[in-house]
Amino acid sequence: MSKKNSLDSLIEGCRHSDPKAQREVYEMLAPRMFAVCRQYMKDKDQAEDVLQDGFVTLFEKISTFKGDGSFEGWARKIFVNTALMQLRRNDALKFSDSIEDSQAVQMMPSETLEQIGAEEITDLIKTMPDGFRAVFNLYVIEGYTHEEIADMLSITEGGSRSQLSRARAWLRNKLTPHRQG
Secondary structure, three states: OOHHHHHHHHHHHHHOOOHHHHHHHHHHHHHHHHHHHHHHOOOHHHHHHHHHHHHHHHHHHHHHOOOOOOHHHHHHHHHHHHHHHHHHHOOOOOOOOOOOOOOOOOOOOHHHHHHOOHHHHHHHHHOOOHHHHHHHHHHHHOOOOHHHHHHHHOOOHHHHHHHHHHHHHHHHHHHHHHHHO
């Protein structure tokens, strides 16, 4: 049986609430979807909660998957939305007008950027204020437009642009002193 047919049969099994099919889909997607959840949540426990809630939603809505595009891409949207809903419930997406050290920052020289590892940047992103991290991830990592982000977060496009700019400034502020010494 081909991968496509195998996935199609798993999806069909999930549509009929087959526990074996649900377990296989869970095992197939959980590691990648947990990584998505970690991008949006401050700690591992919160990410695990979002992962579980996301799978509940995925299995409830699996009948809406039409096969247009990849199943994993469809699932990823569910997990991103689940994380955003969790942040909204915690009022984490209320954006402030100011952040500490948000004054204009000079761009870092490229040789400084080359010295920074992906893991270090990922760890820093996890410590961003929730609202900044949400907009940063949606725009930079997920590839959403400011219009789409505004709709998702119930903010204006200008608010999305502003939060992205502030998130980038926050990131530069954290990286610059770290690399100058």
